[in-house]
Amino acid sequence: SQQGEEDPQALSIQEGENATMNCSYKTSINNLQWYRQNSGRGLVHLILIRSNEREKHSGRLRVTLDTSKKSSSLLITASRAADTASYFCATKENSGAGSYQLTFGKGTKLSVIP
Amino acid sequence: GAGVSQSPSNKVTEKGKDVELRCDPISGHTALYWYRQSLGQGLEFLIYFQGNSAPDKSGLPSDRFSAERTGGSVSTLTIQRTQQEDSAVYLCASSLGGTISNYGYTFGSGTRLTVV
Numbered sequence: 001s002q003q004g005e006e007d008p009q010a011l012s013i014q015e016g017e018n019a020t021m022n023c024s025y026k027t028s029i030n031n032l033q034w035y036r037q038n039s040g041r042g043l044v045h046l047i048l049i050r051s052n053e054r055e056k057h058s059g060r061l062r063v064t065l066d067t068s069k070k071s072s073s074l075l076i077t078a079s080r081a082a083d084t085a086s087y088f089c090a091t092k093e094n095s096g097a098g099s100y101q102l103t104f105g106k107g108t109k110l111s112v113i114p
Numbered sequence: 115g116a117g118v119s120q121s122p123s124n125k126v127t128e129k130g131k132d133v134e135l136r137c138d139p140i141s142g143h144t145a146l147y148w149y150r151q152s153l154g155q156g157l158e159f160l161i162y163f164q165g166n167s168a169p170d171k172s173g174l175p176s177d178r179f180s181a182e183r184t185g186g187s188v189s190t191l192t193i194q195r196t197q198q199e200d201s202a203v204y205l206c207a208s209s210l211g212g213t214i215s216n217y218g219y220t221f222g223s224g225t226r227l228t229v230v
Contacts, residue, residue: 030216031216033218033219035219035221041203041223041224042118042205042221042222042223042224043157043205043207043219043221044221045218045219045220045221048216048217048218050216088156088157090157100162100164100170101147101159101162101170101173102147102159102219103159104149104156104157105156106155106156107156
């Protein structure tokens with residue numbers, strides 16, 4: 001079943017601008033992760049935020065988590081053409097079957113125009 | 115190896131044939147996962163292996179799909195009597211822990227399966 005849902009489905013920005021992608025989920029989670037996928041092949045793990053964390057940074061990436069709203073956002077600052085990819089959020093639930101594997105959303109397709 | 119290795123990278127097969135997809139996880143990663151991604155879609159969980167425990171097969175779409183993991187390392191996903199709707203990219207991932215744990219996954223590059 002769909003747990004995380006990204007918003008928007010597609011985003012097109014100019015190089016140098018900031019890109020913000022959002023993710024909403026439905027159940028109680030242990031952690032939330034963001035991944036990037038180029039050209040429909042393997043995913044690359046970007047960042048993990050635990051349920052007791054509210055914000056995390058990694059280079060040009062900033063992730064926030066609001067467990068009361070069951071939502072997360074991924075901000076990419078000073079975007080580059082190389083950031084063009086699909087971005088997925090994935091959640092690991094606190095209990096049940098979803099605590100053993102990540103549940104992925106459908107992704108946001110980001111295009112950064114040079 | 116340094117990363118998760120999947121083979122073949124591309125596979126074209128005729129409808130009704132069986133296929134085997136292989137995944138070599140990162141050495142020392144106890145958890146291994148198979149996902150499927152259809153064109154333009156998110157990832158669909160298929161099966162999960164954790165150490166020597168019985169696998170979680172809850173995501174397998176039909177009994178034509180099966181997977182095994184030998185010696186806690188290499189895994190093979192088998193699709194019998196392939197159908198056109200099986201066409202997708204099959205992604206394998208491994209991680210250090212399976213149950214509630216704060217480890218990210220390392221994905222392979224996937225096998226693109228086309229059933230004609």
